[in-house]
């Protein structure tokens with residue numbers, strides 16, 4: 001299986017999951033500005049969406065959309081317990097979290113990385129994100145240490161990656177101590193460190 005990624009982008013989530021699940025990830029870097037892969041291929045010809053992540057399976061099938069990819073990876077290695085089993089109520093809980101991260105946090109952050117977006121709108125976007133972070137902080141304060149309780153799941157990998165973008169936007173996570181502790185806890189996981197090193201995000 002090959003994962004198309006861009007350093008520090010949302011593709012870090014399936015990259016972490018691959019390592020947590022025990023796969024040896026084959027990776028191909030994409031330049032999201034030029035839409036070229038590191039080997040020089042036109043990425044839009046490989047993936048018409050032009051976005052990362054994309055997973056290419058051993059039989060050549062292509063899977064996009066981070067929440068779908070991480071569930072596929074988790075289901076390939078059930079022994080890693082990265083997702084509750086299909087059909088259980090807890091699986092819907094996981095999907096509830098993945099959807100929250102993708103629609104409220106991930107796409108909540110996107111305008112902040114767009115230089116064409118006016119500063120006034122960015123201020124409003126940051127206020128909305130602060131509400132979402134406050135919700136997460138309360139949730140983690142009441143339970144934890146992970147989104148679904150004691151077990152680290154693919155939703156935590158995704159939530160960690162997106163919440164960590166705060167550092168690029170001068171959003172101080174220290175305002176939400178439970179959330180800050182959660183991000184630090186996940187950052188310290190050996191497989192997360194491995195993935196971040198491989199992407200050149202840490203030494």
Ligand SMILES: N[C@@H](CCC(=O)N[C@@H](CS)C(=O)NCC(=O)O)C(=O)O
Pocket residue numbers: 009010011032050051052053064065066067102
């Ligand atoms: N809906 C997609 C969105 C993926 C996405 O937004 N990827 C960003 C990087 S974090 C990207 O490729 N941006 C470049 C672009 O949209 O042209 C998913 O959840 O996987």
